[in-house]
Amino acid sequence: VLALENVVKEYPLTPPVRALAGVDLTIEAGELLAVVGPSGSGKSTMLHIMGTLDRPTKGDVSVAGYRVSELSDAELSGLRSRHIGFVFQAFYLLTGYSALDNVADGLLYTGVPLDERRARASAALETVGLSHRLDHVATQLSGGERQRVAIARAIVGKPSIVLADEPTGNLDSTTSSGIVELFHELNRAGSTIVVVTHDPEISASLPRIIHLRDGLIESDRVRELS
Amino acid sequence: VLALENVVKEYPLTPPVRALAGVDLTIEAGELLAVVGPSGSGKSTMLHIMGTLDRPTKGDVSVAGYRVSELSDAELSGLRSRHIGFVFQAFYLLTGYSALDNVADGLLYTGVPLDERRARASAALETVGLSHRLDHVATQLSGGERQRVAIARAIVGKPSIVLADEPTGNLDSTTSSGIVELFHELNRAGSTIVVVTHDPEISASLPRIIHLRDGLIESDRVRELS
Ligand SMILES: Nc1ncnc2c1ncn2[C@@H]1O[C@H](COP(=O)(O)OP(=O)(O)OP(=O)(O)O)[C@@H](O)[C@H]1O
Ligand SMILES: Nc1ncnc2c1ncn2[C@@H]1O[C@H](COP(=O)(O)OP(=O)(O)OP(=O)(O)O)[C@@H](O)[C@H]1O
Ligand SMILES: [Mg+2]
Numbered sequence: 051v052l053a054l055e056n057v058v059k060e061y062p063l064t065p066p067v068r069a070l071a072g073v074d075l076t077i078e079a080g081e082l083l084a085v086v087g088p089s090g091s092g093k094s095t096m097l098h099i100m101g102t103l104d105r106p107t108k109g110d111v112s113v114a115g116y117r118v119s120e121l122s123d124a125e126l127s128g129l130r131s132r133h134i135g136f137v138f139q140a141f142y143l144l145t146g147y148s149a150l151d152n153v154a155d156g157l158l159y160t161g162v163p164l165d166e167r168r169a170r171a172s173a174a175l176e177t178v179g180l181s182h183r184l185d186h187v188a189t190q191l192s193g194g195e196r197q198r199v200a201i202a203r204a205i206v207g208k209p210s211i212v213l214a215d216e217p218t219g220n221l222d223s224t225t226s227s228g229i230v231e232l233f234h235e236l237n238r239a240g241s242t243i244v245v246v247t248h249d250p251e252i253s254a255s256l257p258r259i260i261h262l263r264d265g266l267i268e269s270d271r272v273r274e275l276s
Numbered sequence: 277v278l279a280l281e282n283v284v285k286e287y288p289l290t291p292p293v294r295a296l297a298g299v300d301l302t303i304e305a306g307e308l309l310a311v312v313g314p315s316g317s318g319k320s321t322m323l324h325i326m327g328t329l330d331r332p333t334k335g336d337v338s339v340a341g342y343r344v345s346e347l348s349d350a351e352l353s354g355l356r357s358r359h360i361g362f363v364f365q366a367f368y369l370l371t372g373y374s375a376l377d378n379v380a381d382g383l384l385y386t387g388v389p390l391d392e393r394r395a396r397a398s399a400a401l402e403t404v405g406l407s408h409r410l411d412h413v414a415t416q417l418s419g420g421e422r423q424r425v426a427i428a429r430a431i432v433g434k435p436s437i438v439l440a441d442e443p444t445g446n447l448d449s450t451t452s453s454g455i456v457e458l459f460h461e462l463n464r465a466g467s468t469i470v471v472v473t474h475d476p477e478i479s480a481s482l483p484r485i486i487h488l489r490d491g492l493i494e495s496d497r498v499r500e501l502s
C-alpha cells in the first residue's frame with residue numbers, strides 16, 4: 051500500500067544535502083512498523099514523501115495503488131484526505147482554534163455537518179485523554195496536550211494509513227503507552243501504521259523496525275512478538 | 277538561587293484552570309535536578325515562573341537573590357539576559373535566521389561584536405553536534421536539529437542558571453546522552469541546571485528529582501549517585 055523505489059531527496063544547498071540517498075521500501079496494507087534512526091538521518095523526509103506531502107528528487111513512490119508522479123497536486127490532496135492521517139513532529143495546530151475544532155478540521159473533506167464532526171472530534175479527543183481540554187485553544191494547552199490534539203486530528207477520520215512523526219516526544223511514559231495502545235487498536239481495525247520514534251520502548255513493541263542512517267535504510271527487520 | 281513560595285498559577289477560564297496549586301521549592305546555586313510528571317501537570321508553567329517569563333497568581337518567587345515581585349518587566353528582562361538560559365519546549369527559533377545567527381542572538385545583550393558572537397555560537401553548535409548545519413535556516417533543519425539549536429542558544433552565554441524544558445524530546449538516545457553530558461559539564465563549571473524531562477534515563481541520572489502532579493509537588497528527593 052506504500053512503496054518507495056530508489057527514492058532520493060536532495061536539497062540544492064552548497065554543498066547539496068542528500069536527506070535521502072536511495073531508499074527502497076515496501077509496506078503492505080495492515081502493517082504496523084517503527085522507523086528509527088539518529089536525529090537528521092532522514093526519517094521525517096521519508097515520512098513526508100510516503101504521505102505525498104513532498105516529492106522525491108529521484109525515484110518512484112506509490113500510495114494506495116496510485117503512482118504518485120502521475121497525479122496532480124489537487125489529486126494528491128484528494129488522495130491524502132481520503133486515505134492518510136499525518137501526525138506532524140511540530141504538530142501544526144490552527145492557533146486560534148480550540149482543541150475540538152482543530153480535530154473537527156480533520157474531517158472537513160468528508161462533507162459531514164459541523165456538529166457531527168465535533169461529536170466525532172470529541173470522541174477522538176477522549177481516546178487521547180483530553181476530554182477536559184476540548185475548548186482550550188492551542189496556546190492554552192501544554193506541549194504534550196498539543197501533541198495529543200495533533201494525534202486525534204490525524205486519526206479522527208479513521209484513515210487507512212496513519213503516518214506518525216515522533217508522536218510521543220512530549221509525553222510521559224503512561225500517556226505514551228496509551229498512544230501506542232491506540233495505534234495497536236487502529237491497526238487491529240485494519241489501518242496501516244508507520245511510527246517514526248526515538249522511544250526504544252515503542253520500537254521494541256512493534257512487529258517491524260526500519261533503521262535509517264544518513265538517508266539510507268540500514269536494516270529492515272520483522273520479528274516475532276509474543 | 278531559585279525559590280518558589282506557595283506559588284499558585286491560575287488561568288481565568290470557565291471553570292478556572294489551576295496549573296500550579298501551591299508550589300514550594302528551593303534550589304541552591306550549583307544544583308542539577310530533574311522535574312518530571314504527567315503531561316499537563318504544570319512543569320512548563322513552573323519552569324516559566326522560575327525563569328521570570330511568567331508571574332504567579334499568588335505566592336513569591338526569588339531568582340539570583342532578587343524578589344521577582346519587586347522588579348519591573350525591564351529589570352526582569354535584564355536579570356534574565358545576565359543569569360538565565362532557557363530552552364523552550366517548542367524551541368522558538370527565529371525562522372528566517374541560520375542556526376549560527378539564532379545562537380549568536382543568545383549573546384545580543386553582551387555588547388560583544390557580531391563576529392565574536394558568531395565565533396562563540398559556532399563553538400556552542402559544535403558541542404551539540406551541529407557544525408555541519410551552521411548556515412541552515414530553521415526551516416532547513418530536522419526537528420532534533422532545531423531542538424539542539426535551541427539548547428545551544430540557551431547555553432552560549434554560559435549562564436549561571438539553565439532551565440531546560442524537555443530538551444531531548446526529539447533526539448535519539450545517543451544524541452540525548454550527549455546533551456545530558458553537556459549539562460553535567462556546565463554543572464561542574466558552576467551552573468545551576470533544572471531539566472524538565474519525560475525521559476526516565478535522564479531523570480535517573482540526576483542527583484535530585486522533583487515529581488509534579490496536578491500542579492503540586494508530589495515528591496522532592498535527593499539521592500546518592502555513584
Ligand atoms: N494559557 C492557558 N490557559 C488555560 N490553561 C492553560 C494555559 N496554559 C496551560 N494551561 C493548562 O495548564 C496545565 C499545565 O500546563 P503545562 O504546560 O505547565 O504542563 P506540562 O506539565 O508542561 O505538560 P507537558 O508535559 O504536556 O508539556 C495544562 O493542563 C494546560 O492545559
Ligand atoms: N529544506 C531543507 N534544506 C536543506 N536541508 C534540509 C532541509 N530539510 C531537512 N534538511 C536536512 O535533511 C536531513 C534530514 O532531515 P529530517 O527532518 O528528515 O531528519 P530526521 O531523521 O527526521 O531527524 P530528527 O530525528 O531530528 O527529527 C537533516 O540533516 C536536515 O538538516
Ligand atoms: Mg524528524
Ligand SMILES: [Mg+2]
Pocket residue numbers: 192193194319320321365441
Ligand atoms: Mg511542558
